[in-house]
Amino acid sequence: MKQLPSYSVLEELSKQAKERHLASLFSDDTNRFEAFNVKLPGLVLDYSKQNLTSEERQSLFDLAEEAKLSDWIEKLFNGEKVNHTEGRAAGHTFLRDLAHPKSEVSEQWAKMEQLVDRVHTKQLRGYSGKAITDVVNIGVGGSDLGPLMVTHALKGIRSPLAPELHFVSTLDGKQLQRLLKSLSAETTLFIIASKSFTTIDTQSLATTAKEWIEKHSSTHAGTMQHFIGVSTNAPKMKEWGLLPEHQLLFWDWVGGRFSLWSTIGLTIALQQGMEGFNAFLQGAHEMDVHFRTTPFKDNVPVTLGLISVWNINFLNLAGQAILPYDSRLKYLASYLEQLVMESNGKHVNRKGEMVDYRTCPILWGEVGPNAQHAFYQLMHQGTERVMSDFILYAEVVRKNERNTFHHNLNIANCLAQSSALMVGKTDEDPNKDYPGGQVSNTLLFDKLDAKHLGMMIALYEHSVFVQSVIWDINPFDQWGVELGKKIALEILQKIEDKDTEGLDSSTQGILKSIWNVQNEN
Amino acid sequence: MKINVFGNTVSAMVCAGCLAETGNNVTLIGKRPEEIAEPGLVELLDNQLKSERLTINDSLDSNAECHIIALDPDDCYNAKLIANQLAKSALRDSTIVVRSNFSIGLAKELAQTANLEFAINPDFAADGHAIQRFTRPDRIIIGTSSEKIREQLKQVFAPFNRNRDVILNMSPASAELTKYGTNAMLATRISLMNELASISEVIDADIEEVRLGLGADKRIGRAYLYPGVGFGGDNFTRDLERIKLLLPQAHQNGGNSLLQAVIDINENQKEIFFRKLWQYFDCDLNGKTISLWGLGYKPHTTSIESSASLTLITAFVNQGCTLKLYDPFALEASKEWVHKHLNNHQLQQISFHTEMYEATENSDALCVLTEYKAFWSPDLITLKENMNTPIILDGRNLYNKYWVEDNNFIYYGVGR
Numbered sequence: 001m002k003q004l005p006s007y008s009v010l011e012e013l014s015k016q017a018k019e020r021h022l023a024s025l026f027s028d029d030t031n032r033f034e035a036f037n038v039k040l041p042g043l044v045l046d047y048s049k050q051n052l053t054s055e056e057r058q059s060l061f062d063l064a065e066e067a068k069l070s071d072w073i074e075k076l077f078n079g080e081k082v083n084h085t086e087g088r089a090a091g092h093t094f095l096r097d098l099a100h101p102k103s104e105v106s107e108q109w110a111k112m113e114q115l116v117d118r119v120h121t122k123q124l125r126g127y128s129g130k131a132i133t134d135v136v137n138i139g140v141g142g143s144d145l146g147p148l149m150v151t152h153a154l155k156g157i158r159s160p161l162a163p164e165l166h167f168v169s170t171l172d173g174k175q176l177q178r179l180l181k182s183l184s185a186e187t188t189l190f191i192i193a194s195k196s197f198t199t200i201d202t203q204s205l206a207t208t209a210k211e212w213i214e215k216h217s218s219t220h221a222g223t224m225q226h227f228i229g230v231s232t233n234a235p236k237m238k239e240w241g242l243l244p245e246h247q248l249l250f251w252d253w254v255g256g257r258f259s260l261w262s263t264i265g266l267t268i269a270l271q272q273g274m275e276g277f278n279a280f281l282q283g284a285h286e287m288d289v290h291f292r293t294t295p296f297k298d299n300v301p302v303t304l305g306l307i308s309v310w311n312i313n314f315l316n317l318a319g320q321a322i323l324p325y326d327s328r329l330k331y332l333a334s335y336l337e338q339l340v341m342e343s344n345g346k347h348v349n350r351k352g353e354m355v356d357y358r359t360c361p362i363l364w365g366e367v368g369p370n371a372q373h374a375f376y377q378l379m380h381q382g383t384e385r386v387m388s389d390f391i392l393y394a395e396v397v398r399k400n401e402r403n404t405f406h407h408n409l410n411i412a413n414c415l416a417q418s419s420a421l422m423v424g425k426t427d428e429d430p431n432k433d434y435p436g437g438q439v440s441n442t443l444l445f446d447k448l449d450a451k452h453l454g455m456m457i458a459l460y461e462h463s464v465f466v467q468s469v470i471w472d473i474n475p476f477d478q479w480g481v482e483l484g485k486k487i488a489l490e491i492l493q494k495i496e497d498k499d500t501e502g503l504d505s506s507t508q509g510i511l512k513s514i515w516n517v518q519n520e521n
Numbered sequence: 522m523k524i525n526v527f528g529n530t531v532s533a534m535v536c537a538g539c540l541a542e543t544g545n546n547v548t549l550i551g552k553r554p555e556e557i558a559e560p561g562l563v564e565l566l567d568n569q570l571k572s573e574r575l576t577i578n579d580s581l582d583s584n585a586e587c588h589i590i591a592l593d594p595d596d597c598y599n600a601k602l603i604a605n606q607l608a609k610s611a612l613r614d615s616t617i618v619v620r621s622n623f624s625i626g627l628a629k630e631l632a633q634t635a636n637l638e639f640a641i642n643p644d645f646a647a648d649g650h651a652i653q654r655f656t657r658p659d660r661i662i663i664g665t666s667s668e669k670i671r672e673q674l675k676q677v678f679a680p681f682n683r684n685r686d687v688i689l690n691m692s693p694a695s696a697e698l699t700k701y702g703t704n705a706m707l708a709t710r711i712s713l714m715n716e717l718a719s720i721s722e723v724i725d726a727d728i729e730e731v732r733l734g735l736g737a738d739k740r741i742g743r744a745y746l747y748p749g750v751g752f753g754g755d756n757f758t759r760d761l762e763r764i765k766l767l768l769p770q771a772h773q774n775g776g777n778s779l780l781q782a783v784i785d786i787n788e789n790q791k792e793i794f795f796r797k798l799w800q801y802f803d804c805d806l807n808g809k810t811i812s813l814w815g816l817g818y819k820p821h822t823t824s825i826e827s828s829a830s831l832t833l834i835t836a837f838v839n840q841g842c843t844l845k846l847y848d849p850f851a852l853e854a855s856k857e858w859v860h861k862h863l864n865n866h867q868l869q870q871i872s873f874h875t876e877m878y879e880a881t882e883n884s885d886a887l888c889v890l891t892e893y894k895a896f897w898s899p900d901l902i903t904l905k906e907n908m909n910t911p912i913i914l915d916g917r918n919l920y921n922k923y924w925v926e927d928n929n930f931i932y933y934g935v936g937r
Contacts, residue, residue, distance in 0.1 A: 123839035127804065129796030130789075221804040 001313070001357055001470055006063040013056045014314035022051045022437045023423045038300050040290055042452055043459075045300050046442040049422045050307050050387075051315060060306040061296045063470060069302070072469045077292055083255070083476035084350065090476045091251070092258035092461065096285040096454070098278060108249050108263050109274075115228065115248070116269050119189070120161035127213070127222025128186040136166045136179065137267045138209065139193030140201040143230070144169040145338050146260030146457075147193075147267040149331035150280070153453055156328065156397065159273040163189075167267075171201040176208055185216040185226075192229045193264050195256050197236035200485070206240075230263050255476050257338050258461065268450075276450045283454025291462045301459050304441065305466025311387045311439060312358055319386035321379065322365030325414040326393055328448055333365030336460060343464045343475035350472050359471050361387070368414055379421055380434050388440040390418050391456075395447035418442055522677060523585040525550060527603050531559050532620060532644045533591035535651045538565035540589075541575035543680040548582040549575060550603075558821070561652045583610045587618060587673060590631070591644065594622040594759065600631055607635035616670045620644045622756075624763055625697045640665035640674060641693045643700035648822070656681050661688045664696020704760040705780060710745040711752050712786040718748035718936025728936030729918050748935045750890055750916035751790035753818030753827035758784075790935075791832040794888045794914045797933050799840075801912070802885075807841035810909065812884040814877060815891030815916075817851035825854045829916065830890055834859065838867045846873050847880035849893065878903050886912040892919055901928040 001007055026032050026048075036048035052060075075082050079089040094102055101109070118124040122131035137147060148167045151158075166183075168176045190209045194202040210223065217223045220241070228246045229237040232254075237247045250262035260268065261281060269277035287301070296302045311317040320340075322333045344360035366374060368390065379386055392414050396407045424436020443459075445452045468475035491507065494500060498515070500508040522545045526537040529551040537549040542565065557563050569575035581588070588607060592600055600623065607617065617639040619628040632639035641664035646654035658681060663674050671690055675682075682688055691699070714732065721728040728748050736743035752758075765780050799806060811833075818828040825831060830846075834855075837844055846855060852873055859871055874880035877895065881887055881904055889896050897919055905911055911930040913920070918934045925932040 118839070121835075121839070123836065125799060125804070125840075127800075129792070129799035219803050222800075225804055 001063075001067070001355075001472060004063055004066040006059050006066055010056065010059045010063060010310070010314050013053075013059060014310075017051050017053075017056065017315060020051070022049065022439060025051070025053070026422075038298055038303050040287075040300055040455075042446045043300065043455060044444045045304060046444065047303065047307055049418055049440045049442070050310070051437070051439050052307065052310060056310065057306075060310055063309070064296055064302065064306060064466070067470050067472070069296075069466060069469050072465075073292055076465065077288070079253075083474060085474055085477045085479070086252075088476070089253045090255060090258065091253040092255065092261050093285075093288045095254065095261040096281040096288060096458070098281055098285065104249075104251065105262075111245070112248055112263050112266055112269060113274050114245070115266070116274055119163055119270055120159065120273065124189065124225075126186045126188070126225050127217035127219070130186045132163060132189040133187040134164045134166065134183050135189045135191060135267065135270055136168060136176075136183070136209070137191045137193055138168055138176075138202055138205045139191070139230075139264070140169045140171075140199060141338060141342075142256030142259045143193035143195065143202065143264055145331070145335045146257070147265060149329075149335040150260060150265075150268050150453060150457075151271045152331050153328045153448060154268075154272060154276070154450055157276075157449060158271045159276065161273070162271045165267050165271055168205055169201065171204055173205065173208060176205050180209075180212055185213055188213075188226060190227050191266055192227060192231075192240075192242075193266075194230070195232050195250070195252075195254075195259065195264075197229065197231040197233040197240070200489075228266070230266055256478075257342055260457075272450055280450040280454040283451035284458035285454075286451075287455045287458035287462065291458075301462030302466050304459065304463040306470070307441065308361070308387070308463065308467050309470050312361055315385070315439075316358075317385050317387050317439070318358070318361055319384055320361040320363045321371070321375075321386055321388040322363060322391070323368040323371055323388055323414075323417075324365070324391040325368040325410050326391065326448060327367050327369075329391065330367055332391070333363075335457075336365070337363055339457075339460060340464055342478050342481070344468055344471070344473065345480065346468075346471075346473040346475070348473070350474055355471065355473070357471070359473060360467075365389075368417070369410065372413065372417060376417065379438055380424075386438060388418070388421065388438065390414050390440055390442040392442060392444050393446070393448050394444060397448075414442075522546070522587060522673075523582055524548070524677075525581045525585040525588045526591060527551060527581075527589065527599075528591035528593070528621070529554065530591055530593055530621075531557075531562065531648065531651050532646065533589075534562055534566060535559070535646070535655050536589055536591055536620060536644075537575060538562065538569050539652065539655045539681075540677065541569035541572070545574065545677070546582075547575050548585065549577045550579065550581050551577070553577055558648075559651050560649065565652060581606065581610070584612065586612065586615050587677065588615060588635075588637075589618045589620060589642075591620040594756075596621075597623065597627060600627065601634065604631040604634035607637060611635065611637060613637075614669075616640065616667070616673060618642050618670070618674065622700055622760065625694070625701070625767065628697070629693060638665070638667040638670055639693070640667065640670045641696035641700075642674065643696060645700070645703065657684075658682075658687055662691065662696050662699055663688060664691050664693040664699075666692060701760050701764045704757050705764055705783070707745045708752060708757050708761055708787070709779065709783050711747070711749075712783040712790075714746050714748040715751070715786055715790045715935070721936035726936075729934075731936075748918065749790070750793060750829040750935065751787045751832075753791075753829060754822075754824060755826040758827040788832070791829040792836055793935065794916065794933070795833055795836040797914060798886055798912070801931075806837065808843075809837075809840075809885040810843040810845065810883055811837050812845045812847070812881045812887045814847050814880065814887065814889045814896055815893060816846060816848035816855045817891060820891045820893045821850060823850050823854050825851050825858055828890075830855065831858060831862075833888065833890075834871070835862070838863060838870055842870065844871045845880040845882070845884060846871065847875075847877045848891075849895070878907060881907040884908045885910040886914060888914045888916060889919065890916045892917040901925070901930065905929070 032048045037044055037046045077093055079091060081087055082090050119132055124132045126132060144167055151165050166179055168179060192206045213223045213226045224241055224243050227242055229242045230248045231237050232250055232252050234249060248263035250259060254262050265277060291301045322336050324332050340363045341360055346359055347355060349355050396404050418440045421438035422436055424434040427433045464475055500511055524540055524545050524547045526533050526547060527550045533551055537547045541547040615637060617632050617635055617637050619641050628639060628641055643662055661678050663671060665671060718728040732746045735741050736746050761780055761784055768778055813830055816830040817825055834844060856873055913925055913930050914933045922932045922934055
């Protein structure tokens with residue numbers, strides 16, 4: 001990145017940017033919003049509250065040109081092996097192109113549709129012959145966060161035929177045990193969602209679930225009615241004993257954190273019906289087309305991505321808050337933590353060299369009105385400078401007097417916070433002084449439905465990709481998560497052998513303390 | 522008395538015929554069907570038409586003193602038309618008597634439209650006994666706030682109220698709820714018996730023995746204690762759904778409502794034979810042939826409304842079974858239903874038979890769903906020859922299970 005001609009221009013420009021107060025940009029230009037927003041049908045991105053002038057913005061676009069962003073976008077959409085460390089394409093956009101589906105994708109969607117239809121018509125049966133009423137998704141990471149976030153967001157507009165959905169992910173097993181207490185074995189279906197079908201988190205939970213069903217079901221055939229597998233690993237699913245019609249495939253060219261668009265989205269389809277699932281894909285596809293065909297200056301994902309680069313690399317901001325002003329997006333921050341940080345939390349470039357600039361920010365978030373009573377204090381008066389994304393919906397849900405009042409209260413709070421963070425307020429009492437100058441985007445969507453949610457997720461995916469291109473890193477691998485998995489297996493062996501030899505003294509000390517407590521009981 | 526009776530229903534015709542027979546001048550505004558199954562009704566109507574005390578007409582008698590509405594319970598549209606007609610042409614001191622089981626509150630609305638006083642007089646007759654129940658009722662409920670109607674109906678019903686006074690006066694709302702409550706109570710007894718039947722299977726009791734034991738208690742009585750594959754028909758189902766809507770919102774869909782539980786148990790009961798076969802064939806029914814005897818919700822009816830057969834057809838077809846269907850009355854209605862509800866591929870899996878044993882050829886299981894007389898004593902030798910797997914599922918507990926088992930059949934009843 002540092003070799004690109006515009007880098008030094010931007011570095012020079014950033015000196016003045018660091019000196020000015022964000023609020024001054026508004027006092028200098030009362031129509032600033034007009035020049036610093038981009039629109040798409042259903043969506044407005046207001047980035048006027050970024051510490052950015054039109055000159056700086058132009059240099060960012062230049063930087064993107066120099067980084068050959070357009071070429072990279074074409075490589076992504078053409079299915080080139082942009083995930084070079086694993087020798088794979090990143091094909092999530094293929095999954096959403098409903099008009100030109102790949103044949104292997106259509107085949108799996110047909111299979112998924114059949115399963116959805118059987119559940120919706122109450123014809124998918126458990127061991128006793130009773131129809132399935134509850135579906136538990138067992139998965140972790142990409143097999144959990146995306147479907148969890150989406151189905152929580154869209155719960156209010158679920159199909160009347162939808163089963164009850166539940167999600168378990170944590171390998172300690174307590175989440176699953178608590179859930180099983182409230183479910184009836186004869187009407188519960190488990191989806192084992194695992195790209196590799198070897199992840200110990202998921203496998204351990206699947207085994208616990210299977211043992212639970214076996215306690216009630218007297219035959220193996222009965223037990224297997226209760227499990228559906230979603231994986232890229234067909235042999236492993238077969239080995240586990242899953243019925244052929246209960247095995248859904250996806251492909252190694254779909255990254256885990258991009259897999260909610262594949263058969264991993266089964267829970268979304270169960271909740272929304274195939275029609276709703278297709279609307280979700282269609283929303284994302286519209287964002288794909290926009291991303292691929294729109295000039296940078298009107299391109300929402302490109303703009304969003306370049307703003308992050310400006311903030312991170314030139315204004316030295318290291319934190320990014322995600323602040324949806326809508327409780328339906330309770331799990332958005334968790335979802336984006338994976339999408340953004342697992343993608344761009346990298347320290348080597350595509351040549352394998354250490355980078356000498358910062359890459360991914362630390363991202364966190366919470367539903368806005370709750371976050372106001374939690375970490376906004378830090379944003380208003382702490383010592384850290386951060387960037388925020390405020391997310392807002394225009395439509396009043398189930399419009400009536402009270403709902404309209406709540407909605408307006410919510411809008412007022414969102415706008416008040418982004419404004420207060422920007423402007424601040426001086427006071428003689430240092431405790432009541434607000435420095436302001438905290439930058440933010442506001443993403444305003446018409447409404448929250450499957451289509452608009454698809455658009456939003458694709459927007460963030462592409463913004464992540466834009467940043468990775470500027471940083472010259474591979475956003476589609478995740479080697480960093482392997483080391484811990486490997487050591488965990490070694491330590492598990494040590495625990496089972498009650499042997500601490502060769503472990504570091506901290507690990508030894510903790511293990512011995514644990515064993516002391518366990519022995520006392 | 523000059524009386525108008527509105528409706529094409531059995532209820533309307535019985536009412537019109539019986540009131541003409543007792544000397545009233547009755548105009549039946551409706552259409553007499555070509556075929557009438559109700560015993561005695563054809564004769565009654567013919568006699569009264571001949572006597573000229575009964576006329577069947579398209580338009581009402583504007584000099585009538587009483588207008589009895591006995592439309593189909595769902596025919597809200599025509600009820601409102603009639604009310605408007607009465608507003609224009611009825612005598613101002615004439616009265617409206619609603620015998621139809623309309624949604625609660627509709628009768629009052631009609632009376633307001635017609636600007637006449639009204640009473641609810643529910644019809645409790647069951648098909649097959651309608652005339653007897655009209656002329657020798659165990660209760661005549663008159664729900665009105667009008668003293669005038671009370672006196673008027675007392676006079677109209679006097680010929681049917683001689684042995685002892687069975688007239689019960691109450692408010693219109695109470696009369697409506699009494700009618701709904703009757704069906705709710707009967708449905709509840711059936712669902713309770715079905716729940717006891719499922720317990721019976723677990724503890725190895727025989728629900729038929731339990732039924733006799735319960736029925737011998739006078740506080741309980743013997744009626745409506747038959748377990749089975751669920752009640753159907755439009756009346757029970759509709760009444761339960763309608764009355765449920767009047768419960769507090771929180772109880773309508775949750776387990777806190779007894780009536781919802783009654784409905785849920787009943788729906789669950791309709792699938793009981795699917796579950797037995799599903800377990801018998803270890804969760805793989807693909808390619809099996811299943812025979813169903815009795816498709817209507819009860820014997821001698823062409824109605825398949827809410828019948829267990831529909832639930833079973835859907836369940837078996839979805840598992841890839843072939844179905845052979847037999848019913849002496851309801852075959853046409855069933856054909857219509859499957860063409861409407863199943864896809865072409867599924868239709869290929871279904872055949873209709875006009876002979877009961879033909880429907881069992883190469884079958885893997887025979888489900889007997891209604892208590893037609895002809896089903897009571899089947900030829901087990903023929904069945905054995907016809908069937909691939911000798912399994913009989915007895916949805917009305919018609920058979921002596923030992924007799925069936927001694928003939929080397931696998932027998933499943935309900936709760937035994």
